[in-house]
Amino acid sequence: MKFLYRLFFWGLPTILKGFGLIFPRVNRFLAARKNLFLRLKEFRSRYSGKLAWFHVASLGEYEQAKPVIEALKKQNSEIGILVSFFSPSGYEPALKKPHPLVDFVTYLPLDRRSWAQEFVRLVNPSSAFFVKYDLWYHHLEALRKFGVPHYLISASFRPNQPYFRWYGGFFKSMLESFNWIFTQNQPSLDLLNTIAVTNASRSGDTRFDRVWATAKHAKSFPEISHWINGRPTVVVGSAWQEDMDLILPLIEAHLDYVWIIAPHDLSPEPMDRWAKQLSVKSVTYSKWAPESQASILFIDNIGMLSSLYQFAKIAYVGGGFGKGLHNILEPLGFGIPVIFGKVKNVSKFPESIQSQHQGCGFEVNSPEDLLNVFDRLEQAEIYQKATFAAQEWVSANVGAADRVMQKVQELTPLS
Template structure:
């Protein structure tokens, strides 16, 4: 398997430049990685000293890392924190929104042995954190060989993953080579121990810490507040075409509501098309003022959604009918009941199942079910129960970041 892994990356590194000629996404993926080692080398020459490195796949995993990053930085303000991304979309969105807890942001090289060994040698991290997944064999081997502590936080595993298959020993070795794994849930903890991986503990889901922090100090967005007035609001987060097919009839049936819609894709064409199907007047945020009388507002930018939930009576989160459900914990952090499509793989989105069991999440498969759920949530008693359940569930799951940081500091002192 190791030989096949080696051959795969040898082929990939030769094929991607060819694909880049015809695929803008591949081209962007490659251009972002040009010169990253030299740039890192320059940064480290000017910023020596202790450094903690967090690696994430994309934006969602970065959000899970943020509570841990913030807590470590507050305890060790002079320690540099570097964040690496695999995904261009995660990188692009993060560099546009500076975080004072981050000192340097970079891409991760492809997992060729020589590239990863060079990258680690230049980085010289004192500790490395992986978030949820996106583990790479040569990277982890290099860290192990250099004696650099490495951790996996917010880990969520399923029995059908390659790590636990009969042929997955090569990939399972990465889990053994990590110094500690902090799992989101008990199922992941038990699964790892069944496969004799013992350096594990249950820390919980750091996303609860993140959404609680956002809810405690959202962006004020006074222009939105002024526009809303005393009307009830539905915030639709990360809407896809499949979601809007269900939502547009509902929007047209509820003229007393204000609707704030944040599409997954900022392409104006779908927003223009949806506007034509909606009876009420609609506008895009980029061309809107709070004095406008529209009832539907499309958010055509990045960075507002998490704070917009503060205005919601009910939230709808999209993606379940497509590639995967987006973050339902963000509205729940504001004690807002959340509706979403029926997920295709429940094991991949355990929070969706749990939210339904708690009574604050509501799954729908079609337009009829959406109308029924929405009508039920318009009943005051049902709504109060759902909102209270959301608040209690979030509060009962806080503290994951603290458990992780406490363990890290305790092991560091014992060295």
């Protein structure tokens, strides 16, 4: 298996160049990695101090990394932070909106052995943190070679992953290389036990820390508050067409509400199409004025959504019908019930099941389902139970980042 893995990554750049002739996004993926090592050298010439390396796949995992970055900096304010991304969809927004505690953002090179060793040599981290998944054999091998302690945080495992299959020895070796694995939940820890990986403990999902902090320090939007003017509000996050097929009839049935809708696709076309299907006035945020008489506000930018849930009586989070459910913990952090479409792969989104067990999450599969759930949540007693459940569940899970750093300090003190 190791030979096949190395052979694959030896030939992958050539394969990707071929695909780049057909798919522009592949060219973008390759072009972004040009001069990667040169940029690292330049950064390390400017910053020669101790550095912690965090690797994330994309934006969702970056959000999980941030509470641990903050907890680490509390323990050792002098340590620098480097974050690597695999996906442009994470890297590009992180560059546009820098985190004050992050010193450098980079792509991860493809997992060729020589490239991985050069990357780790140049970064020269004193510790490394991988978030949730996106594990690369040669990068982990390089960390072992250079004696760098490394950890997997907010890990979430499923029985159908290669680690737990009969052929999984090669993949299991990646898990065994970590100094410690911190799982989101008990089922993930139980799965590790089935393959005798014991360098692990349950710390919880660091996203709870993140959404708790966001809710406590939400951005202020006084003009939106003035526009709402006390009216009941629904905030829809990361809406796909499949979600809007359910939401549009709901809007027409509840014209007494105002609606803030953040589409997954920020291009004008879907928003224009949805606006034409509605009997009430709508406007995009980029063209909106506070005195607008519209009752529907489309958010056509990135960065506002997580704080907009402060205005919601009820939230709907999209993606369940599509490639993946967006972050339902964000609205729950504000103590409001959340509705979402039927999740195709619940093992990838265990919070969808858990939120329903807790009584603050509601899954729907049709316009009729959504209308029924919405009408139930308009009943004061049911609504109060759902909001209490959201508050209890989030507050009970806050502290995952502190638990991670406490264990890291026990194993390899960072100060």
